[in-house]
Amino acid sequence: MIVMKPHGHYYRISKMDALLFTLSMEVVLLQLRILEGCSELRAQQWKPLGGHERQKREKLLRDRSSVKETVRQTLISVAERGDWQVLRESIEILKRRATSVVTKRINKQQLKMTLMTIIEELKMKSCQFSVELRDADQIIATLRDQRSDEYLNASTRLCYTEKWLQARAESLELECNIKREPLPRTDHEQRVHDELLKAYSLQIAEREKSLEYWHSRYAVDTATINRRLKEKADQFRCVSARRAELQKLYDLHEGEMRAWLTFKKERAARLLREKRLRDSATRIQAWWRGVMVRRALGAFRHLRNAKKLPTKGKKK
Known part of the structure; x- marks a missing residue:
């Protein structure tokens, strides 16, 4: 010590x-x-x-x-x-060395965990890079196919344009070689003009008749709609007044209904309490009457002198 x-x-x-x-x-x-x-x-x-x-x-x-x-x-x-201080110092030195060993072990475990984590991350990165490289190869192949398709489409369009230009040139040459028909006569043009005027005048008359019909129809429909709106407004006013009267009546009787419900709950609780009191009093009276009979108390004193009946013995 x-x-x-x-x-x-x-x-x-x-x-x-x-x-x-x-x-x-x-x-x-x-x-x-x-x-x-x-x-x-x-x-x-x-x-x-x-x-x-x-x-x-x-x-x-x-x-x-x-x-x-x-x-x-x-x-x-x-x-x-x-x-004794020498022993204490030696113990402190050994403790520090043991603590340093434990700290080094912990650091070693942490370094191992960090190394494993880095290795896992590198594996995941390598997998991700391989997938991206595979996707890049697929994208490159797709772009090559698109380039070839665009080249083919462009060549097809160019060929179609050249053929169309040749056909257009040929059609223009044919049009220039065809002889033009003579101009129509003046009386024929006048007759066609008169027929067109008659057709336009008939269409204008039909449009005017339909316009008059729809004007009259609009006036009738507007009057009908206004009449219905007035009727609906009157009905709405009547319903609103009726609802206000019923709300006032409900507010008037709400207090009475609450008082009646409260009275019913209190009456039910009072009846239940009285029933429990009666049952309790009945049980107490029955128990006391039994005690008086068994012990011959009060009005049952005469039972003390009464002979007890012999009890039945057990069967052997």
């Missing part, structure tokens, strides 16, 4: 404790030497299979050497200073 003075200094180790601690440290050093010797003998016959096992062995040797050095320094400091 470590005991401190009032000023924060530690007591010195007693001779017996120092001797026991020295023996313990020497035993630890001896065990470490034995382990190192055994390790050297095994290392002569041991063949590492890879770099990972070699790294493990080197780390084990470093840890052993650091522990050995810490124990030796602790032993020397205890022999020189002879207080």
